[in-house]
Amino acid sequence: MQGMHKQRLVLAMKDYYVFQECKLDADEKVLRVTGKAARRLPVEEIAGLHLLSGFTLTSGVLELAAKHNIPLHFYSYYGTYRGTFFPPPIEPTGSIIISQINSIMDEKNKVLIARSILRAANDAASKLLEPFGMNYTMDLQSNTVEDLLLEEARFRKEYYALLDTVLPPFWSIIKRERRPPRRPADAILSYANGILYAKTAGWIHRAGLDPRISYLHGQKRASNPLALDLSEIMKPSISEAILLEIAASGTERGIITEVGNGVYLNEKGRKMVIRFVEGILSRSVRCVNCGRTDTAQTWGMTIPRKLHRALVTGKEPEFPVIECTLSSRTIQILKRGRIYVP
Numbered sequence: 001m002q003g004m005h006k007q008r009l010v011l012a013m014k015d016y017y018v019f020q021e022c023k024l025d026a027d028e029k030v031l032r033v034t035g036k037a038a039r040r041l042p043v044e045e046i047a048g049l050h051l052l053s054g055f056t057l058t059s060g061v062l063e064l065a066a067k068h069n070i071p072l073h074f075y076s077y078y079g080t081y082r083g084t085f086f087p088p089p090i091e092p093t094g095s096i097i098i099s100q101i102n103s104i105m106d107e108k109n110k111v112l113i114a115r116s117i118l119r120a121a122n123d124a125a126s127k128l129l130e131p132f133g134m135n136y137t138m139d140l141q142s143n144t145v146e147d148l149l150l151e152e153a154r155f156r157k158e159y160y161a162l163l164d165t166v167l168p169p170f171w172s173i174i175k176r177e178r179r180p181p182r183r184p185a186d187a188i189l190s191y192a193n194g195i196l197y198a199k200t201a202g203w204i205h206r207a208g209l210d211p212r213i214s215y216l217h218g219q220k221r222a223s224n225p226l227a228l229d230l231s232e233i234m235k236p237s238i239s240e241a242i243l244l245e246i247a248a249s250g251t252e253r254g255i256i257t258e259v260g261n262g263v264y265l266n267e268k269g270r271k272m273v274i275r276f277v278e279g280i281l282s283r284s285v286r287c288v289n290c291g292r293t294d295t296a297q298t299w300g301m302t303i304p305r306k307l308h309r310a311l312v313t314g315k316e317p318e319f320p321v322i323e324c325t326l327s328s329r330t331i332q333i334l335k336r337g338r339i340y341v342p
Contacts, residue, residue: 013047015199017274019267024029024057025295026064043068048202050195052079052270071205073198079265081194083223084201086211099311100213107144112316113307114145114229118152120319121232125159127288127324128236128244131331134162145216163240166334171247180262185243187256187263192239192273193231199300200234201227207304230303237285237296237325242276250331280325289322296322 022035031041041049043064047320050073065072065087082127085122104110122138129136138155142148143257160173167173173185181187183306201224204211214225216232265273281297310317 004190013045013277015048015050016041016046017050018055019050019052019270021054021104021198022051022056024055024061026058026060028064029126031061031064031070043070046070048073048199048333050198051075052105053077067279069206071198071202073201075194075198077193078259079191079270081197084198084205084211086201086205096208096308097210097213098310100210103311104213104215110215111143111145111148113310114148115140115142116317116319117229117232118148120321121150121235123289123321124156124233124236127321128240129159129162131324131326132166133334136162149216163244166337167244167247170252171243173243180260181264182262184256184263186250187265187269188243188246188273191265191270192242192277193235195274195277196231196234196238197224197227199277200231200304201256203253206301207308209304209308222339226304230307233303233319233321234296234300237322238277238280241280241325242273244326244334245276245330246272248333283325285322285325289318289321296325 010256016039018033018039020036022033025032025034029043031043031046033039033041046068048071049065052075054077061072064070065085069087071087071148074082074084076082102109103113118140119233122140126136136159138151140148140151142151150246156176160176164172164174167185171185172183173189174183174187176186181190201211202222204226209226211224215229217228218223251272255265255272257264257269258264281295281300283296284293285296285299286293287299299322302320306317306319308313
């Protein structure tokens with residue numbers, strides 16, 4: 001009974017998002033958010049806290065987050081993921097960190113892991129395209145990380161072109177531009193990816209890995225580049241799926257704001273993306289390369305664990321690839337080539 005009670009507590013934990021400027025302080029069991037959206041958050045319910053606007057916090061917040069293993073994720077005003085405050089490692093051992101370092105110092109092993117990440121990401125993208133009768137696969141053969149990334153860039157270009165065949169013009173990708181986002185699709189993908197990076201960083205930390213040690217993106221690209229690496233596997237199931245869901249919903253300019261030369265999601269749009277993220281992660285989906293069914297969040301958490309196991313055993317990681325997460329309604333609407341506006 002005690003084990004079942006502990007399992008229920010774990011399942012009850014969730015990420016919380018704070019959109020308005022706020023102040024955070026804490027007592028022994030509660031994080032207090034004061035401002036326009038005042039809240040009291042019991043620590044046993046918090047898997048992660050996302051601060052999406054300006055904030056101030058007390059040292060007590062950091063102490064409580066560290067004690068209860070709560071990552072704090074920080075974003076810019078327009079939703080760009082900036083970084084994460086990590087609690088002390090769950091597994092206070094240096095052996096896995098040494099294994100990570102050794103794995104990137106050995107070029108052959110580094111390429112093996114990088115290729116496994118990209119292969120899983122490409123398989124996930126293929127599953128997203130499958131309901132629309134498109135079958136696109138890519139055989140990654142390069143023997144250096146730099147050449148693998150060139151192959152991946154070519155794949156992405158073709159993949160986005162295929163997505164554009166089912167996206168309406170307003171939401172078409174055409175060419176990804178991030179700083180600043182130039183098209184509504186860029187705004188959706190950039191924001192969804194930022195949330196996914198933060199969640200992946202939290203999953204990596206819980207798996208006992210160091211998010212600063214990367215196989216694809218390099219240590220200079222971001223503060224937690226391993227989160228960028230491993231989130232590639234979930235992007236088709238989360239970020240690109242959300243773009244298709246929103247495109248099929250009939251929602252257009254009401255969630256987009258133009259700022260200078262760029263376009264960003266307004267608060268309504270940001271909340272919509274987060275609802276989709278949390279909805280997809282709570283959905284039961286099948287792992288196509290292992291046959292089991294579980295929540296998408298469980299599969300996301302499994303990805304860094306698979307890397308952890310590979311580093312311990314010295315074998316190639318076998319990352320889970322999940323089936324298409326699109327709703328049947330979205331698939332039907334986009335296949336008909338028109339958008340239903342309520």
